[in-house]
Amino acid sequence: xxxxxxxxxxxxxxxxxxxxxxxxxxxxxxxxxxxxxxxxxxxxxxxxxxxxxxxxxxxxxxxxxxxxxxxxxxxxxxxxxxxxxxxxxxxxxxxxxxxxxxxxxxxxxxxxxxxxxxxxxxxxxxxxxxxxxxxxxxxxxxxxxxxxxxxxxxxxxxxxxxxxxxxxxxxxxxxxxxxxxxxxxxxxxxxxxxxxxxxxxxxxxxxxxxxxxxxxxxxxxxxxxxxxxxxxxxxxxxxxxxxxxxxxxxxxxxxxxxxxxxxxxxxxxxxxxxxxxxxxxxxxxxxxxxxxxxxxxxxxxxxxxxxxxxxxxxxxxxxxxxxxxxxxxxxxxxxxxxxxxxxxxxxxxxxxxxxxxxxxxxxxxxxxxxxxxxxxxxxxxxxxxxxxxxxxxxxxxxxxxxxxxxx
Numbered sequence: 324x325x326x327x328x329x330x331x332x333x334x335x336x337x338x339x340x341x342x343x344x345x346x347x348x349x350x351x352x353x354x355x356x357x358x359x360x361x362x363x364x365x366x367x368x369x370x371x372x373x374x375x376x377x378x379x380x381x382x383x384x385x386x387x388x389x390x391x392x393x394x395x396x397x398x399x400x401x402x403x404x405x406x407x408x409x410x411x412x413x414x415x416x417x418x419x420x421x422x423x424x425x426x427x428x429x430x431x432x433x434x435x436x437x438x439x440x441x442x443x444x445x446x447x448x449x450x451x452x453x454x455x456x457x458x459x460x461x462x463x464x465x466x467x468x469x470x471x472x473x474x475x476x477x478x479x480x481x482x483x484x485x486x487x488x489x490x491x492x493x494x495x496x497x498x499x500x501x502x503x504x505x506x507x508x509x510x511x512x513x514x515x516x517x518x519x520x521x522x523x524x525x526x527x528x529x530x531x532x533x534x535x536x537x538x539x540x541x542x543x544x545x546x547x548x549x550x551x552x553x554x555x556x557x558x559x560x561x562x563x564x565x566x567x568x569x570x571x572x573x574x575x576x577x578x579x580x581x582x583x584x585x586x587x588x589x590x591x592x593x594x595x596x597x598x599x600x601x602x603x604x605x606x607x608x609x610x611x612x613x614x615x616x617x618x619x620x621x622x623x624x625x626x627x628x629x630x631x632x633x634x635x636x637x638x639x640x641x642x643x644x645x646x647x648x649x650x651x652x653x654x655x656x657x658x659x660x661x662x663x664x665x666x667x668x669x670x671x672x673x674x675x676x677x678x679x680x681x682x683x684x685x686x687x688x689x690x691x692x693x694x695x696x697x698x699x700x701x702x703x704x705x706x707x708x709x710x711x712x713x714x715x716x717x718x719x720x721x722x723x724x725x726x727x728x729x730x
Contacts, residue, residue, distance in 0.1 A: 330400035331355035333623030333672035385412025423466030455695035469560035475637035475653035495579025496633035522556035552579035564698035626669030
């Protein structure tokens, strides 16, 4: 296996550090628009790693870099603006493809908070016939959320439930950042995209529909000392992925933002700083969202200032295999102190990055085999969850309000 990892930011750098401890690949190229950043990502790693410069907005540039390095698998670790050129560049070069966020949605022009229009991943799923016909795999949404959360959904359906009423992904943390009043631990560009777009809900008798941002608030009690966090509906890939392969009456995604973070995002929206449409400033065209992102600290640099844990998990309700009502929360917690000590990368990016590395290892070993454009829930969850434990971060299972086991 020869891998091209596009993006040497927080997640890409963490993925390289995680992969360096595994032996399933022959060569891994870390490529970024800034070759200096790519070089920093591979600094100190072994001879299997090299750095390169690439323009992620150019499918032709991605394809050329793949051919130069005889790449078999492309891992996309940049923000979702660049999904389609990297996706198409991998296809043109004859490589398989993995990403952690899918092609962007576009809201309904007249009823954005009622109806979907172009949904997350629609542009990629439209290409499924040609990927399948070519005998090639595009494994989309294989980060932590989407990704591990989808694996949990499939595991619950296969191993725990006879019937599923609702699959609700719930994400929360108690992470703080010393010295900053507002410092997101993940890309602000992606956070805005998720949180200010119309959230999507899926129901079996209604299909996909949208609601207002930050709708349906609830307080969810996260495990391992994180505690209660206010969660709200946001747009996320799981709602577009899970119903394609897992039978459930309803699918939702709620993000544990907390009231203060929600207020900041609402202010950003009121001021128009979430816009991606360029405005003229001093003779230069610039996107307000890009200016906002440039003014905030790089999440990859915040690890030493971060304190706390982050939790990704999937809440499933329905009827268990014994015919009795069942509520289960399958989850994965990463402590920032552990991830910084063990890998030198902060918890949020490490938790995202470990999952595509596991997926690559399963593809290299043949434990996962498939063609077409697929989500993680299309594949067997057991080998994945076994690897997660092998990588040193077990997952947990809570039944009702009690922890049943850690795996």
